[in-house]
Amino acid sequence: QKEVEQNSGPLSVPEGAIASLNCTYSDRGSQSFFWYRQYSGKSPELIMSIYSNGDKEDGRFTAQLNKASQYVSLLIRDSQPSDSATYLCAVNSWGGGGADGLTFGKGTHLIIQP
């Protein structure tokens, strides 16, 4: 059974600092990795996708993937109060024959303190 693990938090970070969110996954066949942000009562919003080992940067966000360690992380630089939300790690074992549903972690609740 595919599992995605995240520390539920809350993770409290001062405004302007770097927030580091971590995720591990159990299925070695996983090929696609996503970070979503979810505000309370709302649906998930895509932040980053990453498919290859290494870092991928997009603005203040950097996703890091290490397939050997089955580990994905998200760094948020210059954290803002508006970044306060639950961050969901999601994994997909793209089989090539069609899209598969995502397996989500339970999410990390991030609080940016002004």
Added chain:
Amino acid sequence: GAVVSQHPSRVICKSGTSVKIECRSLDFQATTMFWYRQFPKQSLMLMATSNEGSKATYEQGVEKDKFLINHASLTLSTLTVTSAHPEDSSFYICSASLGLAGTDTQYFGPGTRLTVL
């Protein structure tokens, strides 16, 4: 960007009634749509995968006769919760995928909050 809509956003119904939720991809054709359910303080759980013109594939433990899925076109999928009961109260979220080779990004609708009395 890819936009997915859902209707209704919120529904309250009596136990035993059926509720239909619509999911539409507004600016792209979605080969595949997915239905998720999220209980309070829990993560999203995949219920079923819906491909246009074919039967939906349900995850283990999800009753296909209770959660009817129809994917009649490349822009519309519907989820009908039949004979809803209070334990079906949840946040139902659909997503759509472009289905392009090498990318499987899913775009989520705003969700439908179902409350069964």
